[in-house]
Amino acid sequence: MCTGDCAKFIGVALYPFCVLCIVCNIILLFPGWSTDAVNNPGEKLTEEVLYLGGFFGSGFLVLIPAICIQCVGQRRTCNNRCGMLVSAVLAVVAVGGSIYGFVTSLLGLIRGPKCYYQFITGTQRWTTPFKLDTEFIDLDRSYLFHREVWTRCTMPEGVVEFNVILFATIMIASVIQIVLCLIQVINGFFGFLCGTCQRKV
Numbered sequence: 001m002c003t004g005d006c007a008k009f010i011g012v013a014l015y016p017f018c019v020l021c022i023v024c025n026i027i028l029l030f031p032g033w034s035t036d037a038v039n040n041p042g043e044k045l046t047e048e049v050l051y052l053g054g055f056f057g058s059g060f061l062v063l064i065p066a067i068c069i070q071c072v073g074q075r076r077t078c079n080n081r082c083g084m085l086v087s088a089v090l091a092v093v094a095v096g097g098s099i100y101g102f103v104t105s106l107l108g109l110i111r112g113p114k115c116y117y118q119f120i121t122g123t124q125r126w127t128t129p130f131k132l133d134t135e136f137i138d139l140d141r142s143y144l145f146h147r148e149v150w151t152r153c154t155m156p157e158g159v160v161e162f163n164v165i166l167f168a169t170i171m172i173a174s175v176i177q178i179v180l181c182l183i184q185v186i187n188g189f190f191g192f193l194c195g196t197c198q199r200k201v
Contacts, residue, residue: 003191007087008073010184014066014094017173017180018059021101024166024173025054031113031163032156043126046114053104054170061097062177065090069184072191081192088188094181102174105167112143113163115153124154 028049031037037044065087072087112130119129129152130143143149143160150160 003084003187003194004073006073006187007069007084007184007191010180010187011066011068011070011073014062014069014177014180017177018063018066020173021054021058021062021170021177022060024170025049025052025059028054028108028163028166031115031159034156037156044114046108046111046128048104048108048111048167051104053101053108054174056100057097057104058101058170058174058177059097061100062094062181065094065181072188084188084191086188088185088192091181091184091188095178095185098174098177098181102171102178105170105174109144109164109167109171110142113153113159115159116155118152118154129153 029038029041029045031045041050068090069087072083111128114126114128116124117127117129118124130149144164153159156162
Protein backbone atom coordinates (compact mmCIF):
# COMPACT_ATOMS: atom_id res chain seq x y z
CA MET A 1 0.00 0.00 0.00
CA CYS A 2 1.45 3.40 -0.95
CA THR A 3 1.73 6.23 1.57
CA GLY A 4 -1.17 8.17 0.05
CA ASP A 5 -3.56 5.22 0.19
CA CYS A 6 -2.42 4.45 3.74
CA ALA A 7 -3.16 8.03 4.81
CA LYS A 8 -6.62 7.85 3.27
CA PHE A 9 -7.35 4.55 5.05
CA ILE A 10 -6.15 5.87 8.43
CA GLY A 11 -8.13 9.10 8.09
CA VAL A 12 -11.37 7.22 7.37
CA ALA A 13 -10.65 4.61 10.08
CA LEU A 14 -10.34 7.33 12.74
CA TYR A 15 -13.83 8.77 12.15
CA PRO A 16 -15.94 6.15 13.98
CA PHE A 17 -13.65 6.19 17.02
CA CYS A 18 -13.82 10.00 17.21
CA VAL A 19 -17.61 9.93 17.04
CA LEU A 20 -17.76 7.12 19.61
CA CYS A 21 -15.63 9.09 22.09
CA ILE A 22 -17.66 12.28 21.60
CA VAL A 23 -20.96 10.44 22.10
CA CYS A 24 -19.70 8.57 25.19
CA ASN A 25 -18.47 11.78 26.79
CA ILE A 26 -21.79 13.52 26.13
CA ILE A 27 -23.67 10.59 27.67
CA LEU A 28 -21.40 10.77 30.74
CA LEU A 29 -22.90 14.19 31.43
CA PHE A 30 -26.26 12.46 32.03
CA PRO A 31 -25.56 9.72 34.62
CA GLY A 32 -28.46 7.33 34.99
CA TRP A 33 -30.00 9.04 31.93
CA SER A 34 -30.97 11.98 34.14
CA THR A 35 -30.49 15.69 33.37
CA ASP A 36 -30.21 16.51 37.07
CA ALA A 37 -26.40 16.28 37.11
CA VAL A 38 -26.03 18.81 34.28
CA ASN A 39 -27.95 21.36 36.35
CA ASN A 40 -25.49 20.84 39.25
CA PRO A 41 -22.25 19.76 37.52
CA GLY A 42 -19.88 20.71 40.35
CA GLU A 43 -21.89 18.76 42.88
CA LYS A 44 -22.97 15.71 40.89
CA LEU A 45 -20.32 15.17 38.17
CA THR A 46 -16.72 14.12 38.71
CA GLU A 47 -13.81 16.24 37.54
CA GLU A 48 -12.89 13.56 35.00
CA VAL A 49 -16.26 13.92 33.27
CA LEU A 50 -15.94 17.72 33.24
CA TYR A 51 -12.43 17.52 31.73
CA LEU A 52 -14.23 16.34 28.53
CA GLY A 53 -11.37 14.05 27.54
CA GLY A 54 -13.54 12.06 25.17
CA PHE A 55 -15.19 15.14 23.69
CA PHE A 56 -12.16 17.35 23.07
CA GLY A 57 -9.17 15.01 23.43
CA SER A 58 -10.15 11.80 21.67
CA GLY A 59 -12.94 13.62 19.85
CA PHE A 60 -12.27 16.89 18.07
CA LEU A 61 -8.48 16.91 18.56
CA VAL A 62 -8.42 13.68 16.55
CA LEU A 63 -11.35 14.35 14.21
CA ILE A 64 -9.88 17.52 12.66
CA PRO A 65 -6.49 15.89 11.90
CA ALA A 66 -8.33 12.81 10.60
CA ILE A 67 -10.14 14.95 8.02
CA CYS A 68 -6.82 16.48 6.91
CA ILE A 69 -5.11 13.08 6.82
CA GLN A 70 -7.86 11.70 4.59
CA CYS A 71 -7.58 14.71 2.28
CA VAL A 72 -3.85 14.08 1.91
CA GLY A 73 -4.68 10.56 0.75
CA GLN A 74 -6.99 11.86 -1.99
CA ARG A 75 -5.53 12.39 -5.47
CA ARG A 76 -5.69 16.14 -5.32
CA THR A 77 -3.36 19.07 -4.73
CA CYS A 78 -2.72 18.04 -1.10
CA ASN A 79 -1.46 14.64 -2.23
CA ASN A 80 2.23 15.58 -2.28
CA ARG A 81 5.34 15.54 -0.08
CA CYS A 82 4.39 18.74 1.74
CA GLY A 83 0.90 17.42 2.42
CA MET A 84 2.34 14.20 3.83
CA LEU A 85 4.61 16.16 6.18
CA VAL A 86 1.64 18.22 7.39
CA SER A 87 -0.34 15.01 7.94
CA ALA A 88 2.50 13.62 10.09
CA VAL A 89 2.52 16.75 12.24
CA LEU A 90 -1.28 16.65 12.59
CA ALA A 91 -1.06 12.97 13.52
CA VAL A 92 1.24 13.97 16.39
CA VAL A 93 -1.42 16.46 17.55
CA ALA A 94 -4.01 13.67 17.32
CA VAL A 95 -1.79 11.38 19.41
CA GLY A 96 -1.67 14.09 22.09
CA GLY A 97 -5.47 14.40 22.02
CA SER A 98 -5.92 10.63 22.25
CA ILE A 99 -3.52 10.41 25.19
CA TYR A 100 -5.47 13.17 26.96
CA GLY A 101 -8.72 11.27 26.38
CA PHE A 102 -7.13 8.02 27.58
CA VAL A 103 -5.63 9.51 30.76
CA THR A 104 -8.81 11.35 31.82
CA SER A 105 -10.87 8.21 31.19
CA LEU A 106 -8.41 6.07 33.12
CA LEU A 107 -8.60 8.45 36.08
CA GLY A 108 -12.40 8.49 35.83
CA LEU A 109 -12.42 4.70 35.86
CA ILE A 110 -10.01 4.44 38.81
CA ARG A 111 -11.68 7.09 40.97
CA GLY A 112 -15.25 6.10 40.18
CA PRO A 113 -18.43 8.15 39.83
CA LYS A 114 -19.95 10.76 42.08
CA CYS A 115 -23.18 9.47 43.59
CA TYR A 116 -25.57 9.62 46.53
CA TYR A 117 -23.80 7.01 48.63
CA GLN A 118 -25.11 5.02 51.59
CA PHE A 119 -22.33 4.51 54.12
CA ILE A 120 -22.14 1.55 56.50
CA THR A 121 -23.08 3.91 59.34
CA GLY A 122 -26.39 4.58 57.57
CA THR A 123 -25.67 8.17 56.56
CA GLN A 124 -26.09 9.20 52.94
CA ARG A 125 -24.57 12.06 50.95
CA TRP A 126 -23.26 13.07 47.53
CA THR A 127 -19.61 12.08 47.29
CA THR A 128 -17.01 10.20 45.25
CA PRO A 129 -17.01 7.13 47.51
CA PHE A 130 -14.57 4.94 45.59
CA LYS A 131 -11.79 7.50 45.29
CA LEU A 132 -8.86 6.11 47.27
CA ASP A 133 -6.85 8.32 49.62
CA THR A 134 -3.56 7.24 48.04
CA GLU A 135 -1.45 8.42 45.14
CA PHE A 136 -0.88 4.85 43.98
CA ILE A 137 -3.31 2.47 42.33
CA ASP A 138 -4.31 -0.22 44.82
CA LEU A 139 -6.18 -2.88 42.86
CA ASP A 140 -7.01 -4.86 46.01
CA ARG A 141 -8.99 -1.92 47.37
CA SER A 142 -10.44 -0.75 44.06
CA TYR A 143 -14.23 -0.74 43.72
CA LEU A 144 -13.82 -2.29 40.26
CA PHE A 145 -13.13 -5.66 41.89
CA HIS A 146 -15.73 -5.35 44.65
CA ARG A 147 -19.07 -5.17 42.88
CA GLU A 148 -20.97 -5.66 46.12
CA VAL A 149 -20.35 -2.00 47.03
CA TRP A 150 -21.77 -0.69 43.75
CA THR A 151 -25.35 -0.94 45.01
CA ARG A 152 -24.58 1.54 47.79
CA CYS A 153 -24.69 4.25 45.14
CA THR A 154 -28.43 4.79 45.33
CA MET A 155 -28.64 7.76 42.95
CA PRO A 156 -28.37 8.03 40.00
CA GLU A 157 -29.54 4.48 39.43
CA GLY A 158 -26.90 2.22 37.91
CA VAL A 159 -24.34 5.05 37.84
CA VAL A 160 -21.35 2.80 38.55
CA GLU A 161 -21.98 0.49 35.58
CA PHE A 162 -22.78 3.59 33.51
CA ASN A 163 -19.45 5.16 34.47
CA VAL A 164 -17.36 2.00 33.97
CA ILE A 165 -18.77 1.11 30.55
CA LEU A 166 -18.47 4.61 29.07
CA PHE A 167 -15.00 5.42 30.41
CA ALA A 168 -13.72 1.98 29.37
CA THR A 169 -15.14 2.52 25.86
CA ILE A 170 -13.35 5.88 25.55
CA MET A 171 -10.12 4.27 26.78
CA ILE A 172 -10.25 1.44 24.24
CA ALA A 173 -11.13 3.81 21.39
CA SER A 174 -8.29 6.14 22.45
CA VAL A 175 -5.75 3.32 22.37
CA ILE A 176 -6.83 2.40 18.83
CA GLN A 177 -6.56 6.07 17.83
CA ILE A 178 -3.05 6.31 19.28
CA VAL A 179 -1.94 3.26 17.28
CA LEU A 180 -3.48 4.55 14.02
CA CYS A 181 -2.03 8.03 14.48
CA LEU A 182 1.45 6.71 15.28
CA ILE A 183 1.29 4.67 12.07
CA GLN A 184 0.35 7.87 10.22
CA VAL A 185 3.30 9.74 11.76
CA ILE A 186 5.64 7.12 10.28
CA ASN A 187 3.65 6.97 7.04
CA GLY A 188 3.65 10.76 6.72
CA PHE A 189 7.41 11.03 7.09
CA PHE A 190 7.92 8.25 4.55
CA GLY A 191 5.53 10.07 2.21
CA PHE A 192 7.50 13.28 2.71
CA LEU A 193 10.81 11.57 1.95
CA CYS A 194 9.71 9.20 -0.81
CA GLY A 195 6.52 10.73 -2.23
CA THR A 196 2.96 9.44 -2.23
CA CYS A 197 3.54 6.95 -5.10
CA GLN A 198 0.14 7.78 -6.60
CA ARG A 199 -0.23 8.58 -10.23
CA LYS A 200 -1.75 11.89 -11.14
CA VAL A 201 -5.17 11.71 -12.74
